[in-house]
Amino acid sequence: LVVAGTAYPSVVSSIYLISFIILAMMWAFHVKLLTPAVALLRAFLCAIASFQLLMLYLYQIQHIQDLIPKESIYTRLFGLTPIIRTNCTTPHQLLLYPGLKWSVFVEPSGVFLLLWSMAVGVRIDGDNLKTKEKKQFGKKMVIRLKTEKSLHGSCWSDIIHPQVWSVTYHSWLTFVLLIWACGLWMVKERSWYTLCCSPVFTIYGIPHCGTAGGNIVVGWGDLNESELPTVINQTDGNKLYLSAFGIRRYEYPFLHLGIQILYLCGFWLVLHQFNYIRKHGGSGSTNGGLIDGSFTTEADTDSWAYRLGEYCKEMLSRYWIFVVIGFHIAIATEGYPSGTKIIYFALFVLSTVSFVISWQFFRKSLQLYWIVLVTYTMIVLGLIYTYQFQDFPKYWKQLTHFTDQQTLVSSSITNPFELMLSILLPALFLLVVVLQLQYFNDRFLEVNDAILSIDGDGHTGEEGSAEEYEMGELNSGTREDDESWLTRQCRKMCPVVIGSIKTAVSLFIRGMEFHLWRLVFITAFAVAAYKVSAIYATVVVFWVLMLPARVTHRSLYIVTTVGLSLVGMAIMFLQLHFINLQLPYNCTVTVHVGCCCCLCGLLFVQQNMSRWIGIEKMNRNGIFFNHINGLIAILLMISFERVISLRQQWRSKWLKEVRPTVTAFYPSVTWRDADKGLVEFCKYFANFAFYKFGVEACFVMSVVTIWVRADMYAIIYSLLLVIALVLKTRLSLHRYWKFYSVALIILLVWQYLICLGMPPVWCVANQYPWMKLGSNVTEHDRLVRWMFLPDYLIVQDSTALIADFFQLLFVIAQLFVFEHENGEWTQFGGDNRYLTGADLDQVTLVGNPRKNFMLKKARSVLDQLKGFTFKYMIWVTMAMVFVAGTTRISLFCLGYLISFFYLLSRHQELMMGAPSRLLLVWNVVLGYNVSVITLKVALQVISCVYIETLQQRACSVVQLLSLVCSKRASYGLDAPSTTDQTCELSYTNAGLTWDFICFLFLLTQRRIFSSYYFLHASEDLKISMQLAAR
Template identity: 25%
Template sequence: MASETVCGLVFRLLLPVCLAAACLFRYNALSFVYLIYLLLLPLFPEPTSTTMQGHTGRLLQSLCFTSMSFLLLHIIYQITVNSLLAGNSIIAPNYYILERPPEEMAQYNADFEAEEQVAEDEDDEELYDEEEEEEEEEVKESAKMKVLRIVAEVASKVKEIIGNLITTAGKVVVTILLGMTGIMLPSLTSFVYFLLFLFLCTWWSLRRTFSTLIFSCMCVLMAIFSAGHIIMLYLYQFQFFQESVPWDDGYIRVFGFSPIIQSNCSYTWKLIVHSDRKWYHFVSPIMLLVLYYTLATLIRLWLQEPVEQLMEEQDGNSSANRKRHMWWESRLSDLSGDRLQAVPTANGTSFDFVTAENGPVCLDLYSTPQYKLDQPIDSPGELSKESEDEENDLKKRGVGAMVKVFHFVMKQSYICALIAMMAWSITYVSWLTFVFLMWSCMLWMVRDRRRYAMLTSPFMVAYGNLLIVLQYIWSFEKMGEVSGFFVKKNNPFHSLSSKILCLLSFWLLLRQTLTEREEKLKEDNIDLLDVHIPGPQVEGLMLNVLQTAPPTEEEDSEEGGEPDVMQVLGNMVMALLVKYWIYICGGMFFFVSFEGTIVMYKIIYMMMFLSCVVLYQVHYERWRWILKYFWMSVVMYTMLVLTLVYTYQFDETRCRDLGLEKFSLSMLFTRIFIPTSFLLVCILHLHYFHDRFLQLTDLQAVVAKEESTIYSHAKVNGRVYLIMNRWVSARFLWHLSPSQFNLSVLPSHALLLTLAVFSSSSPVLSPVQVSFLNSVFLASWAFALPYSQYRRLASSVCTVWTCVIIICKMLYQLKSIDPTTYSKNCTKPGGYTKNPLDDSLLYKAPVDPTNWVGLQKTDDLLGYLRYNLLMLALLAFEVTIYRHQEYFRLRNKLSPPAARIIFHDITRQHLDIGIVCFVKYFINYFFYKFGLETCLLLVVNVIGQRMDFYAMLHAFALIAVMYRRRRKAIAEIWPKYCCFLACMLTFQYFVCIGIPPAACKDYPWRFPGSSTDSNVVKWLYVPDFLTKPNPAFLIYDFMLLLCASLQRQIFDDENLAAVRLMAGDNVEICRDLDAASFSVHNPVPDFIHCRSYLDMLKVIMFSYLFWFVLTIIFITGTTRISIFCMGYLVACFYFLLFGGDLLLKPIKKILHYWDFLIAYNIFVITMKNILSLLACGYIEPLMKSSCWLIQLFSLASPIKQCNLPEDEAGIIWDSICFAFLLLQRRVFMSYYFLHVVADIRASQILASRFKLNYSEVKLS
């Protein structure tokens, strides 16, 4: 007989597939018989030598007889019908029959004869090849047998897996199949499966179980019902039943008997399906068949279990003594062969001790101890046992970890249930699901939400079952939708399956509730038993309690410290969430406010957020006190928004700006999902992180680092120490580095902050940002930069005003505000003869007065507000840094550093050590040493970039500052200079704003009788509607003001002793010093002999810079042919001629000549700026009469006939020359230069002595 595995594979897989194919591809009475056989197969056992003599054999015999009979009937029928048709004894039906015409039949016969002759020839050739093929087949038989063995092994393994799955998890599989079969195609017949599925799951959630008898009876009934369902569905595919009961009949559709096969007598051999059938119409019968097979298999296995148990008991009784005898014989042979395992007893006998796992059970009854002997050499068997034990331990650990994860998930099942309620309500919007939304929101708001969620879990399950049952009924094909309650779905499987997943969380929560309640009752009963149980029973009870008691901390640590590691990791994650979850909440504010169309409820969200930011900026302690009530108000407002948006069912356009309108289902999901997510985020922060966040941000509570939670886990070992040490170091670095870095780069931080403020008010990137609203920012920071006492007030004012602007811009985007209703058309007066004003802002288009204020309509609101949001973020970032530094200093008992530097270990004494220290020193104190020169260079840069009226004012201010010459005198007038810059910057911004254009009043220089040229208007930098002032010029003024404010701080720091000790002083050297006599007392080291690379750099700087500056002066004089350049050449040749002697003169004399050269350079820059008015506005008259004047003063001209470069007057080289002149002046004022002078004088003395000695020798 063939192998049982192959027989089982054929009987369980191949035969059902063949029967299913016979049923699916042909629908008639014969196929219906095959369907009956298909349904009977899973009820019979597999064919074996025993079962073939019983019902299985008779089933297979009847199947073979039936199939052979059907085959003979087909043959007889076809022969009879074809014979009668050939003799014209019967007439063919009226419908079209596929027949061949006579011509085609004749051709077909001829082709057939030719093919038959060719086939005979091929048969002769095959006779010769048969012998060779037989030999090859003998060789291949062995390979085929191997393949068959492999196939049999794979089939047996698959069979074993499926069998184990069905036997061990049969109830779960049946329950899942019942649910999937019920929801695949909702109908009255499928409702039985679905209702039973809900009943089983609800019964399980109530911690109730079925007896095997009841469950088996239920499976039998469901198998009978599903078999009848399959039979009825199959019969309805017949043409007779479809014609008797039409498929559009209401009862047929309610019962779920949908026609899948479409009959056509013209094509009886062709399988035609209905074109309007969906995929679930085809999957539903398959699921019915899978459900039936699973139920039948379970029934068959349950019926076989008693018989198999009886046979096993009989076989066990007959062979138990024989097996026990064989075991003792093998054990005695082991004892005789290995004496090392024998252990002597007290009376001299010996016996072998074995472990409880390998030894007989009777050994465990005695109280003798168990020993394990150390073997000198481990045998391979013992090594394999150890490896198996290790694998078992790993498996147990994995299972234990999975159990812990499962318990953790079950304890947090209330969160899944609450999220499922919200997901159900926002995914399937109706009045019935609105209850879930309100229910979940209320549970999220209460503090002890887990307790109340468990208390209401029975009502969740009941209401969820009711909703899904009603939705199931309304998913029938004939049922229509009910507006606001039941929405008709095109694919009911998706909606029902997602709702079942949500309902699963309710079942888990209910089961967890009952489980914890039972555990609590057991603990209470144990406590009562401790009091009332008599004495003899106490010992046994206490023994059980001790065995089940939780391990102590020492035992936990001995087991590897894994719980401690998990606890530490949990604390780390919790600490991160406490610190940064509030940023997620802030981000959700932006996500809610700027998603989609701007409406009123989103603006209110932004108002709430901005009010929180303002309070954080202005009053920190009040912000911490009100933060809890703020989050509570946000939660309540979000619930109100959800309720209104969810329940609003009207179409009035008045409420659209409020955010109340009737959305489509997809849009409503988006509108509901985002506020719901925001509500969840805020509630999580309020209940889990808020209190700890307040403790973390409390500046008044000064806690030592040793008392913090970092060091609370002191009993951990191994990996725990490693994790903790890394965490401590990382957290310490997090606290330390930002504080030191931010303290060191406060000037840079101020630069970034003010740049952001200025970017929103001045507009290199967006000129439309210049408006009346933004003038508050520039005016406040223009005076707060030089006067530090007003900076905190300026930050608060800017924060409040930024929030006001953001709200105003958002309100202006509402659809109810229409700019065309209040825009004004200005009429151009007549009489203009010279200036065309068609492009003027007044007459080009209707004037919107809100544009002058700073409001405009836009489709990209987030891009429109990006500068304001950036400024608000940087203002909050600034105050956060200051408070973090304060917290860090209080926590670590530190004092603020004296200087704002990066490298705290670098002072003035390290400057001359080496190049590295030299670079670090100037990173720390570059602006301290060269801040004044940087400001002066920025003044020249502003003049060169602008070349207008205000550049001329800057030139005059530069002359006034440079006239003081001495650093101390400049420091005295520097506050006034800063005030001058702040006032001029503010005034220029208001010039850029101009008067409101809605007044339709033009400026005097644009009156009909005015002859002012547009270029002159640009040079004067006055407001104009035709040629608006370029606000980009204000960037250069602002940078100058920023550096001037920092320099004012430097002037104040120079008077501090601590700063002078660290950075050195900026006091100028005495101008009457004699270099030769003072070189001995010079405080700086001598670098002339080049003992290091730094000395070589000093030699290049202090010895040769003077000649390089003269080269720059020469280049500046030769770039243009003008009277100004001639002055540079004269100065260059003078210093080249007398430069060597000039360096040997006192410092006072050197500075006298050099300051004259700097004054000439400033004079040239100022005159070029003034004369640019002629080149800009009056170049045409000069071209006609005085072209020589243009070349004489190097006037820039756009006219090519003058042969002058366009738009450039040579001021770039004037600026470069000014920079090197200032640098050389600092060289003259340095103590290092005295070493150069002393070296030059010594060289001259040596040269004169050599010349004197040489002349004496020559004379002698």
């Protein structure tokens, strides 16, 4: 009936559609369909379908088509469409009219299927149907009991259907549905009120679908504008567009009719359930728990599917708020800013600030916050919906007295797809917030209720209730005798899977508790590095200075959250059309080159004050989220850190968890357990990797920073690294580390200020003193880049400072280790003092505090790994030294080769000799490696700035030292070849990569030689040599 009634709208097809609506209403009111009246209707429809098929068949005759042309209004009204065209010269050839729509072919097919199905239904014996119906009465009662538990979800769909209908088809009639649905979302017992409103929904939707919304009348026979106008000229000269009332012309009305009938089926479904409740005595929302979905049986609660559903509900109650936050950010920052989005963003930052400052206030105001958000979203949804109607923007302007530029909402949207998207996002956000408000908020507040009294007494209830608040895991139920194999396997695997997930989540959160503050700092600095401005310069200065003082981080987070929230609001407000942020300054920059003076030009766009401050205007066609994503990332990371902190307080309050003294994933594993097995060693390494090898990690990070920077500041970092490597004792390194940290902090802040430069207004009357550097313009630009100086023309690469920040972060972490390693950390992580060569010389085989893993009869996997590391790792290191010496031909590589052959020739002597001599030789090789890195970085000023002059006057020096610029593109050295073919080098980099790899292995090997375990490997080698000599 639906296909036949909507495929090609006409007078005849409307009979099918009306019949379908009548039958659907009978089903919704629980009227029996096997009655004589329905049989009479079926016979009538059979006659109509047969008559229509006959008329369609006869109309394909060419003579009848000539007699009644296809342009006639009667043929179009009754759906007589010519499909076959007959050519008198070739009467046996089948010809079709060109340009026919596919719906023309669907119409006769649908009518034929309708006729066939009804004819088959006439042949079915009604008595047999009644007998079968009586036999299946018991089964239907069981199905009804199950249907009762699905009423709640069906009422949900009945609220969502009007919203989807109104979003899909924009008109005043569907706007009523939208307002109606929003009102139902706000009431408390929405399920019962939705059922009560289902008759009205259905009665309102039927004419809307049949006439205006479905365009039956407009679709009849493709009536044109003169026969059935959609625009009416009024007496005052204005035009009334009937599209505002849902009357439109579609190319394929079948699709739109089908979609709206599908919406109407949802209303019929709820109306059917409403009449079912009335028929079985239900009269209210408290009737047996039918409406609120609380009707369950004991068998249902024992099923694993029910417990899984309860577990999912518990998880949604805890984490659905994150979905709301994501939608809130999306609706506030999508597209170009407007007045409505500014209020959304203000609500977002207000909730973020309140959460970071005070959890108690945030929790108490959360209910009000959701109500405000829902109410405002409804207002915005109605505002956007009505603003798209014709002449309605004029009414809004008259009401608010705003100009076109000051209008708070977006302009009128003519594209139907864009219109649907503009309405769909607020509608989805409304749905998400309502779910949080009505279904998850109470449970969310109940779970987090303990945080309100962190300083009070602990929980005195049972431990089971705390566990229930913590995870809400699946409870094991009683097994049924007739459960299937799949059910049994699921019952067995669920605890294993849940346990694995809980362990992984627990380790992840524990790691966040230890290291999340570092991620917050990394995020803040990375955002500031990618978007250099005066606003982020303030963040960099305070955050870098406060990095070592962890007690100030909480206050720093609060101040930053408030400040960035105000900045975000200001940036969003300044994007409005009527605000002009262009603050250009015309700067005449004079560059002195040698004895001459060159005028480089006027700067207009580059020297913009708003860009320097960080409040520049975005592109009109851009997305505001891309303009402010860094600021939002900082706010979210601070909020996430606050979540982890509150969770830690929650567990301490309810579960009586004591925070570990050391930042360890496995607090029970200490240095005494490291030699028990591979698993214990891995746990110990996860606990104290940085505690034991933090200094080496800082050295490696320093070399990485030197490798990335390769400029003047890399030389400073190299000198600081050399000083740290020279120090022999842990105490002297601790004293130097404080100076090291302060120096890195000052250098990092200074370099960021260099990237920012002076304000553009300063360039009007002042210039930098180093504008006279260099003998020409190219040399001047390269010197400014290598020395990392501020300049009006050259923008320094601020993202390179991220490596500097990681270096500082590692150094600060090691400083924290230095301050705590001589206290109670020693009993967990073990002694952390340096072992010099003299100390190792005095250790005997019996006096070695570490067990001999080489002489065990049954060696474990851990013992075998130790044997490879302490006995054969030197060969891998020597191989890296050899590779570093053979990657290119230069004086530096020659030193690597000499070191390799010396170590190769004296390998056994060094391994079996005194540890002090071995460490002395190894320190010489390591010192040579660091010297090569320092010299290569220092020679970058020649390789990148004066390379052309050096190639012409000292080509042998270029080839001997293999002088190649590491950042050729930055210094304008794209082509590796030169005009002088005799001085050409095939290398594209300075070889610092292999120097870094060699440094990594040499440093690791030095730590191996400084261990008690290495003495066992050395003793085993001596024994092997003695046995071989026999």
